[in-house]
Amino acid sequence: MNKTLLVSALSLALGSCAMMATPMNYTLGKQPAGGALNSSGTVTVQRDAAMVMTTARVSGLAPNTYYVAHYHLQGTASTDPCSSAGAPIMSSKMVGRTDAMGMLTLMGNAPTADVMNATYYNIHTASDAAGTPADAGVSCTSVKM
Numbered sequence: 001m002n003k004t005l006l007v008s009a010l011s012l013a014l015g016s017c018a019m020m021a022t023p024m025n026y027t028l029g030k031q032p033a034g035g036a037l038n039s040s041g042t043v044t045v046q047r048d049a050a051m052v053m054t055t056a057r058v059s060g061l062a063p064n065t066y067y068v069a070h071y072h073l074q075g076t077a078s079t080d081p082c083s084s085a086g087a088p089i090m091s092s093k094m095v096g097r098t099d100a101m102g103m104l105t106l107m108g109n110a111p112t113a114d115v116m117n118a119t120y121y122n123i124h125t126a127s128d129a130a131g132t133p134a135d136a137g138v139s140c141t142s143v144k145m
Contacts, residue, residue, distance in 0.1 A: 031137035039139040068131035071118035081120035082140035095131035
């Protein structure tokens with residue numbers, strides 16, 4: 001009984017250390033061709049061998065509006081990741097709606113293998129609650145996994 005309890009406690013302790021000890025923090029800014037919105041915020045990324053957990057907090061967005069965010073691969077339109085028009089990594093898709101003040105919080109998980117080559121995280125206005133992008137993006141940050 002004591003051996004089983006000790007092994008279970010040790011497994012739990014080691015499992016809780018699986019996520020990266022120090023989260024990576026990024027600053028969101030206005031998407032280079034993002035229109036009139038002047039949004040800003042932060043993206044916090046924690047990863048382990050299996051999953052990447054992302055939390056984004058953004059202000060300055062349109063109130064009571066749906067937004068969709070995801071990681072992107074580097075595109076060829078520019079060397080600046082946020083201007084490169086890279087392909088979205090759809091397994092990292094997160095959808096949320098702003099409050100009456102234009103604040104948005106998004107949280108989601110994606111397989112680490114899917115996002116390891118991502119070069120930027122982009123937030124788009126969504127045309128519906130399913131997260132269909134309605135523009136090229138309103139807020140962006142370069143990332144390194």
